[in-house]
Amino acid sequence: MKKNPAEKLIRERLEPGALSVDGFLGHDDRPISDIIAADVGEIEAAGLTVEEVGGFLEEIHREADRSWEGAVSMFDGKITARSIEVMGVIPCPFECSAHCHKALIEVHAGERCIQFTPLDAHMIRDHGFFEGKGSEYRIPPKDLIWLYRLCKG
Amino acid sequence: MTFLIAVGTLCTICGVLATLLVIADRYFNDYGECKISINDGKKELTVQGGDTLLGSLTRSALFIPSACGGRGSCAMCKCKVKSGGPPLLATEEPHLTKEEISENVRLSCQVKVREDMAIEVPEELFSIREYVGSVEQIIDLNHDIKLLRLALPAGEDIGIVPGQYVQLQAPKYAKNKTPVYRAYSVASDPQDKTHVDLCVRRVPNGICTTYVFEHLQERQPVVFNGPYGDFRLTHTERDVVFIAGGSGMAPFLSMLAHIRNEGTTRNVTYFFGARARRDLICLDQMAEFERQIPTFRFVPCLSEPAEMDEWDGDVGLVTEVMKKYCEDLTEMEAYLCGSPGMIDASVAALTSRGMPEENIFFDKF
Numbered sequence: 001m002k003k004n005p006a007e008k009l010i011r012e013r014l015e016p017g018a019l020s021v022d023g024f025l026g027h028d029d030r031p032i033s034d035i036i037a038a039d040v041g042e043i044e045a046a047g048l049t050v051e052e053v054g055g056f057l058e059e060i061h062r063e064a065d066r067s068w069e070g071a072v073s074m075f076d077g078k079i080t081a082r083s084i085e086v087m088g089v090i091p092c093p094f095e096c097s098a099h100c101h102k103a104l105i106e107v108h109a110g111e112r113c114i115q116f117t118p119l120d121a122h123m124i125r126d127h128g129f130f131e132g133k134g135s136e137y138r139i140p141p142k143d144l145i146w147l148y149r150l151c152k153g
Numbered sequence: 154m155t156f157l158i159a160v161g162t163l164c165t166i167c168g169v170l171a172t173l174l175v176i177a178d179r180y181f182n183d184y185g186e187c188k189i190s191i192n193d194g195k196k197e198l199t200v201q202g203g204d205t206l207l208g209s210l211t212r213s214a215l216f217i218p219s220a221c222g223g224r225g226s227c228a229m230c231k232c233k234v235k236s237g238g239p240p241l242l243a244t245e246e247p248h249l250t251k252e253e254i255s256e257n258v259r260l261s262c263q264v265k266v267r268e269d270m271a272i273e274v275p276e277e278l279f280s281i282r283e284y285v286g287s288v289e290q291i292i293d294l295n296h297d298i299k300l301l302r303l304a305l306p307a308g309e310d311i312g313i314v315p316g317q318y319v320q321l322q323a324p325k326y327a328k329n330k331t332p333v334y335r336a337y338s339v340a341s342d343p344q345d346k347t348h349v350d351l352c353v354r355r356v357p358n359g360i361c362t363t364y365v366f367e368h369l370q371e372r373q374p375v376v377f378n379g380p381y382g383d384f385r386l387t388h389t390e391r392d393v394v395f396i397a398g399g400s401g402m403a404p405f406l407s408m409l410a411h412i413r414n415e416g417t418t419r420n421v422t423y424f425f426g427a428r429a430r431r432d433l434i435c436l437d438q439m440a441e442f443e444r445q446i447p448t449f450r451f452v453p454c455l456s457e458p459a460e461m462d463e464w465d466g467d468v469g470l471v472t473e474v475m476k477k478y479c480e481d482l483t484e485m486e487a488y489l490c491g492s493p494g495m496i497d498a499s500v501a502a503l504t505s506r507g508m509p510e511e512n513i514f515f516d517k518f
Contacts, residue, residue, distance in 0.1 A: 017328035021357040039375065055324030065494025068398055068426040068471045083429075086354050086362075086400065088335055091226040097247040099228065104357055113187055114334035117357075136358065 013093035014132075024093065024123075026134025040128040053144050054125020061105050061118050071108075072128040072141045075151040077094050090119055092123065093126045109150055114143060179206075187237075190271040191215070196279065205273070206261040207231070216281040216378045219272065222331035230261040235311070237270030283378040284309060288371050289348065291335055294434040297355040298400050299365060300340070300349055303375055310346045311338050311380060315407035316488075316516065319517040320348060321381030335361035338403035338516065339380065342410035349377070350481065352434075354400035384516040385410065387486065391512070394487040395423040396471060396499050401490035402435060404516055408488070413445045414447065421446070422478065426471025430462035438475045451465035451480065472502040482508035489515040 016023035021101035028035060043050055064083035066070050071080045085103045092098040100119040107114045116139055123129040123146075124127055181369060184202025189209065191198065200209040207223050210216070221227035228248035234257050241249075242366050245260045259271075290302040301321075305311060311319075320334040341350035356362045369375070386393075386408055395405045412421060426435050432455075439451040454474040458464035468476045479485075482503055489499050496515045503513055 013226065016358070017330045018224075019221075019360075020177070021328055021363045022358050023328075023359055040442045046388070062494060065492055066498040068456070068491070068498070069428050069432075069497050083494070085358075085495065086356050088220075088356070089227075091228065093226075095226075095247050096243075097228070102356055102359070103492065109367070126219075126325075 005012060010094055011096070019090055020095055021059045022136060024129075024135055024137075025132035026136075028130075028132025028134060032129070035130075035132055036128045039130045039141050043128075044143065046141075048145065048148065050124055050128045053141075053148050054121050054123075055146050056119070056122065057105075057116055057121035057144075060107060061103065061121060064105055066098070067100075067105065078151055079107050081105060081107045092122060092126075094118065094123065094125060094129070098122050098126070107147065109147060114139060114147060160303050162200050167502040174310070175394075182358075184193045184267045185290070187214075187259055187266050188269045188493065189266065190269075192273055192276065193271075194380070199232050200266060202266050202268070204266060206234075206259075206264040206266055206270070206518065209266050210261065210500075212281075214282065215274070215278060216283055217261050217278060217494075218334075218336075218381060219262060220320070220334050220336070221262075222333045223332065225260055228260060231258050232261050233273040234259045235271040235273060237265065237268050244336065247264040257305055257324075262329070277381075277383075281378055281381065282311070284311065286375055286377065288334050288369060291365075291371055292368065294352065296431055297351050298434055299355075301351045301353055301365065301369075303351065303377065305347055305349065311349060313343050313349070313380050313407070315339075315343050316385040316404045317380035317382045318404075318516075319351070319377045319381070321351065321361060322376040323364040324376070326364055329360050330363070334378070335359075336381070336494050338400075338407075339405040340403035342414070343407060344410070350403075350406070352385075352400040353404075354407050365448065380447055382516070383488075384514060386406070389486065389487045390417075391484060392417060392420040393422070394422065394475065394482065394485060395477060395489075396487065396501070397423075397433075397490040398426040398495075399432070401516075404490055405488070406435065406438065409449065410444045412449070413442065416449055420448045420450075422450045422452060424471050424475045424478075425451065426474075427453065428457050429455055430464060431459075469504075472498050475499075476502055476506060479506050481508065482506040486512040486514070489513065491515075492518075495515055 014024045040050055060081050064081040070117055071082045073080050083103050083105045087101045089099040090102055100122050103118055120137055170421050188201040189198040197212045207217055217230045219230040225244045242263050245263050284453055286303040286305050289304040292300040296301050318336045318338045320336050322332050322334050324332050337351040339349055339350050341348050353362055353365045354365050433453055442449055454467035454471050456470055457463055487503050489496050500513055
């Protein structure tokens, strides 16, 4: 399938070395639009929207960020979250003018641990992009659906 | 034979076309010399046209902050174009507000210099310079923070005011295709004119920190520019609270050295928040500052000390520990270094103890 110029430019910005060392695509060579369609489809099949699940991650980050890297208990103790913050911002690869703070948020729910960055939360909420398969900080939609339902009911 | 003649002819045609393209490019894209007038004639540059505004200014030793190597993604290189310059590009629009567009603010990495121009930049940029230093020492401060001690070129004095930062370049390496710059607060003693110390915390997948942690060696050259920023100590006699954790300690290392050098008698209390003992840094240095500055107290606090830490210091979030120590902050001032959430939580804690907001200064991550 021929890539349109916009998709080509976005793909370049998602690749290793553009905005981060390993990029955001992992070993996924599907067109960006296909990656997004598949993941968004999985979220919508569960009766949710990317705005809801992305916004949920942003809510976790906002709360964790205030605690100076201490663990924060949220949603009646169902999860604890911690945000490791460093100086600097990273622009959104989708050229939407968003600049997200650099941080790594760890969410512990029982035995499970999910990690994400503020950029991930933004890309999910605003662009339906969960990162490509094999990418270190990809949150598979089914994991995010599980976490969302655990916390929000 | 016919095939060979055909191939040869095709190659010849391609060669001629390529030559014509090069000649056309040099002829049509030769914009000659262009004048750039900065801040209503305060500085005038003559540059060769055709390059980006950012590139032209950099080559003329005027450094506009930029983190992305001129790729139009960081949006740090904004400046006002008062005259000259092409129309707004689609690559710029997402990074500019409506107000900025109406005021002709542009991304200097996207604007091509093709004619005389007049631009406006912050005055402090006139004192920014770029340096090629060398790595004198790389010291592990803890499991994810390194101290880089950079030696300045002989005879150079960067003129750091405690609290300022520089932009360190990560060159092309491994997967990184273009040099990029990242900001780091200066941690060194401002009286030491021959070195710049930086605290670098590892960012997962970060281009610059991966370079520092996995590739950079002592005695290698490094490029950095600065100094930037207006986060600095006031000249009042008010007692002071510092709040920072992790690599946020950097500007306070420089400020404490300055306080020691000046012999000021302000009471200074530094609340350093970390998760466990392994996350603490510079304990020896803080103890030394306590010896050298009679009015300085360092209060490290751990939010989740491990059993093996055998920690008998303060436990809890740094903002809660601060409130435990400080009842009335009405006549004091505070300096904070951390993420927006950390700053907001600290401001709330400080104002709950009576500190006026105008007495709170911060260097937001």
